[in-house]
Amino acid sequence: MSRSLLRENAYQWIRDAIVDGTFAPGERLNDAELAEWLGVSRTPVREALTRLEKSGLVQTKPGRYTMVSPLDAGAARAAQTVTAAMHELAVREAVQRLSADDLAAMREANDRFAAALRADDVDAAIAADDDFHGVAVLASANPALRTVLEEFTPVLRRLERVRFSSLNGRSSVDMHERIVALCEARDVEGAAAAARANWMSLDEVFELETAADPTA
Template sequence: MPIPERGGLIARSLLRDDAFRSIRSAIVDGTLAPGERINDGDLAQWLGVSRTPVREALARLEEAGLVQTKPGRYTMVSPLDPRAVRAAQSVVAAMHELAVREAVPTMSPAEIEAMRAANARFAAALRADDVEAAIAADDEFHEVAVTASGNPALAAVLDQFTPVLRRLERLRFSSLRGRESVDLHDRIIALCERRDSEGAGAVARANWQALDPLVQAALGDVAQPA
């Protein structure tokens, strides 16, 4: 059988996607700090791939607002931009509200239990001051409603804008303020059990708006002259 002309595109796509996720994770967790200049050759060596998927990944990261490029001059991790963070917060809060409202009418007991279990892991991670585990558990909690909504557009939008907030949320979850989310999650679960889609959606939005004090403080620090 002749080799299909499109053969190899899957492998290239996987390399590009893997590079994108790896570099994005390094930006979100602070391994690549805001304002740090990055080189596609160094990233390719680190990831064990060619420069092509790295360059494609960097182009996607620039669209997501996590990387800035000056062609022929430099590529760097985007500094924390107050306007970008505010915009991302508004979009993420609205999308999670919509996800919960769409998910609640058909949410199963197993899905509600998955939310409860994720919130228990979230609370335990906060008590242990384990920021990585807290963020992972928080993602798992919110992902239940996003998946249950059956709306792929929601997932796509959140995948683009949530990483912008995650850099700040690391500060939130390493402080006592992060513990407020546990109570908000519990309220969302209770409202989902009562099939109150409007109420649950409103609390889901409030959960992401609770970032306001941290956003104000962190972005105020960024705005201060060196």
């Protein structure tokens, strides 16, 4: 396996373990233990941790510790603003490119999202939500946009997982349906605005986090 692929795999594995709670906020991370866990050398692990620090998921103090960053509603709000803008742009650029199969894929992902919420399966709900929004992101054919989302979306997903509310999620089902309908009608401005509103609706999640932690 090439060094670049090892580096990318290590980054994705550690990132996903932080986002899904396998590594808890404040947990210390040891590069030797991570390398053994992943079955790779320490070099791609160290490179992955450096990248994760830049995205705000990891904190380091050279010579002392590397740990999973505590949940930070302020950082998540900043990531939300960027993420919402990127999804607005993705939909704006994708609307005229979306095929009937793309629209069907969005509806199918939203059906899975709704089913996962009914089953209280947060993992499946988040995966389906990613699939739903991913259709427009892919159709936008904008690699720079995807790069930005890969950096900032995990920060949002991490907080959302902890504070995920079935009520909030069910309102997202309706928002998704509106996005698809507007895309199908080729309403560029309406669909883009609906996509942004969907991501900005996470404000309720941040309010819950702030109420739980007055210092946030």
